[in-house]
Amino acid sequence: xxxxxxxxxxxxxxxxxxxxxxxxxxxxxxxxxxxxxxxxxxxxxxxxxxxxxxxxxxxxxxxxxxxxxxxxxxxxxxxxxxxxxxxxxxxxxxxxxxxxxxxxxxxxxxxxxxxxxxxxxxxxxxxxxxxxxxxxxxxxxxxxxxxxxxxxxxxxxxxxxxxxxxxxxxxxxxxxxxxxxx
Numbered sequence: 728x729x730x731x732x733x734x735x736x737x738x739x740x741x742x743x744x745x746x747x748x749x750x751x752x753x754x755x756x757x758x759x760x761x762x763x764x765x766x767x768x769x770x771x772x773x774x775x776x777x778x779x780x781x782x783x784x785x786x787x788x789x790x791x792x793x794x795x796x797x798x799x800x801x802x803x804x805x806x807x808x809x810x811x812x813x814x815x816x817x818x819x820x821x822x823x824x825x826x827x828x829x830x831x832x833x834x835x836x837x838x839x840x841x842x843x844x845x846x847x848x849x850x851x852x853x854x855x856x857x858x859x860x861x862x863x864x865x866x867x868x869x870x871x872x873x874x875x876x877x878x879x880x881x882x883x884x885x886x887x888x889x890x891x892x893x894x895x896x897x898x899x900x901x902x903x904x905x906x907x908x909x
Contacts, residue, residue, distance in 0.1 A: 732829035734810070734817055741811035741894030745865040745886055747802050747852075756802045763795035807865045809883060811894040816873075818883055820854055820863060830881075832900030836874040840888040843868055849882065871895075 766777040770787055782790070801822075810817040815831040845864050849855040855862040860880035864870070870884040871891055885891045895901050 732817065732827050734827050735812060735814060737812070739810040739812055740897060741809070741891055743809045743885060743887060743891065745807045745809075745884065747805050747865060749866055752802065756799055760795050760799050763791050767791045767795065807863055807884065809885060809891065811891065811898070813898055816883075816895065818863060823854065830873070830875070832898065834876055834878075835901055836876050838871050838873045838892055838895055838901060840892055841870060841872040841882070843870065843882060845884075 766787060769775050770777040770781060771784060777787070781787075804822055806821050808819055808821060810827075815829055815834070817827045817829050819825075819827045843849070843862075845852050845868060848859055849857055849862040849864060852864045852866075855864060860882065862882040862884070864882070864884040867884060867886055869886075869888045870882050871888055873881045873883065875881055883891075
């Protein structure tokens with residue numbers, strides 16, 4: 728398995744981008760950002776110290792830049808991108824991974840569409856490593872479970888797992904397995 732790769736030229740057989748837009752994520756991120764914005768307004772604009780042990784203004788500005796501005800922008804840009812191409816599967820969690828991860832068809836034994844529980848099965852969302860293997864999860868509870876030759880299983884979450892696996896089968900390099908093979 729190539730650890731990282733450049734995306735080859737030419738069209739993809741399948742392309743999918745998933746973003747963290749679940750309401751609970753938006754509320755959590757924007758809630759934290761709003762609290763920091765309020766602290767900035769309270770302490771720097773109104774001149775009233777924020778909290779019982781207020782931070783120095785410089786620290787508050789740094790926290791505002793990181794959490795008040797940086798965190799919402801980070802979550803807005805955070806995405807899982809999956810592509811099927813003639814030479815294999817490409818995926819990356821942008822901006823955490825600048826380079827594409829690549830699985831050539833020779834690296835895969837099989838793939839099947841699965842339903843999973845992000846918290847129970849993999850401990851949450853994002854790039855996960857656990858007893859069930861590795862996972863790339865953004866939203867939903869469906870995806871592809873890939874059997875890797877000489878490695879552990881890899882789950883890639885997808886909002887369109889049927890089209891994802893059909894594109895993989897269309898290359899002619901991957902055999903069907905499980906319920907998706909019917």
